[in-house]
Amino acid sequence: MQNKWKFNLKSLIIFAFILTIFVYLSYLWLPLTPRKIKIGATYMTLNNSFYGVINEELKKKVNIRGDILYTRNPGLNVTKQCQEIDDFIAKKVDVIVINPVDGENHKLAKTLFKAKKAGIKIIEVDSQLKNKQIADCSIVSDxxxxxxxxxxxxxxxxxxxxxxxxxxxxxxxxxxxxxxxxxxxxxxxxxxxxxxxxxxxxxxxxxxxxxxxxxxxxxxxxxxxxxxxxxxxxxxxxxxxxxxxxxxxxxxxxxxxxxxxxxxxxxxxxxxxxxxxxxPINLGKKTANACYQLAFNKPVKRNIIVPVYLxxxxxxxxxxxxxxx
Known part of the structure; x- marks a missing residue:
């Protein structure tokens, strides 16, 4: 009986040692696991394949990395676009990509400033916001x-x-x-x-x-x-x-x-x-690159202009x- 008790104690000590090692290695490994970057994209309307192409280029890079992209369509409704941005804030996205319904709308500007206050980076694509203090990066055609x-x-x-x-x-x-x-x-x-x-x-x-x-x-x-x-x-x-x-x-x-x-x-x-x-293919690629530069606090050009031709x-x-x- 005494020998059996000694055997169980020895097994318990070995199990506890293995468990301790596992917990320690997990502690070392977890910080090396990259967190998922979350991006929220809202376009004035997706009733235009132009914006769909931009979003597809962004989606390609997000999928390759295994990150998360939330795509929204306000249907030319600025109030709905503000609600979408509020939802992005609640989801704690890292970057918001916005093609503004109305670049001069004060309510939209106020909602985006709220996102900035929450530490979210802002990229305007294809069309600008009137307030130049909002976007961290502007990506537009010439x-x-x-x-x-x-x-x-x-x-x-x-x-x-x-x-x-x-x-x-x-x-x-x-x-x-x-x-x-x-x-x-x-x-x-x-x-x-x-x-x-x-x-x-x-x-x-x-x-x-x-x-x-x-x-x-x-x-x-x-x-x-x-x-x-x-x-x-x-x-x-x-x-x-x-x-x-x-x-x-x-x-x-x-x-x-x-x-x-x-x-x-x-x-x-x-x-x-x-x-x-x-x-829109180049606009989308440049937007995707800028998203990750900003998400990892790397420098990005404030204004990126894509050439056009007749x-x-x-x-x-x-x-x-x-x-x-």
Whole structure:
């Protein structure tokens, strides 16, 4: 009996020793285990494949690392976007990627400042926030240059033009495009007599909003011969409206984005003149890299600008029209 008791005690001591070693090694190992980085991404709308492509590039890197990405779609509703950011704060994300519904909205700015106070890094992508103190990093296309390219092509094609401008007033990126367009026209001698913006139509950057508005405008007597859409979704809606009306005169239509739909229309629709190609793939890759630099407190450029280029009826055959670039 005494020998059996000694044996059990010896086994207990060995078990306790092994357990102690295991706990000690676990203590050493756990700090080396990387924690999961959490990223929250909210885009003004996912009813535009442009933002879906940006998010896919971000998702690729997150999945490779085994981290967490929360993707949200406020559907052009700034109040909903604020709620999404509040949810990101509650989830204790490391980085928020935002494509703002309204870059000038005070409530949105206040909610983002709350996120910053919680130690969350902020990246604005594709369109900016008016308050430059919010974002840790801004990743956008060269929107001013996009407007310049459209204006330069218009000037080259037409010494005079009566223009319908399709805009999205809440997007600061679109305002930059218009500024580049306007400044380039104004650089022309006697531009006031040669180039007239007859009307501006708010489209929210949506095809289904654009189509009935453009159709209504051109169904009336108008001298307009040019449509400048500051995004491709609006340009596609405008082209559909013109096709429905079957006007017996040409209307030159311009867009900005370089979407697959607009590129195909450059090949097939005589009214489609040009679009400025952005690269949501590059925007997404740069956003993904910046997320991890900020998450690990590494330095990142405050402003990252991605180049753009012009696609026209004449050069479209040199590019892939099946998707985004």
């Amino acid at each position: 929107n001013y240059q996009a407007g310049k390219l459209i204006a330069s092509n218009l000037i080259k094609k037409a010494p005079r033009a009566n223009i319908v401008l399709l805009e999205h007033g809440n997007a600061l990126s679109v305002k930059e495009r218009y500024q580049g367009f306007s400044d380039t026209l104004k650089s022309q001698n006697n531009y006031q007599n040669n180039y007239h913006i007859l009307t501006k139509i708010e489209t929210l950057g949506q095809t289904e909003v654009t189509l009935p508005k453009v159709k209504h405008y051109f169904a009336l007597a108008t001298t307009a011969n040019t449509i400048v859409a500051l995004d491709d979704q609006s340009a596609v809606g405008a082209l559909a409206a013109l096709d429905a009306l079957q006007l017996n005169r040409p209307i030159n239509v311009y867009g900005i984005d370089g979407s697959a739909t607009m590129k195909r229309l450059l090949e097939t629709n005589p009214n489609a003149q040009a679009t400025v190609a952005q690269s 696609l026209t009826q004449k050069n479209i055959q040199n590019y892939d029209v099946s998707g985004w670039q």
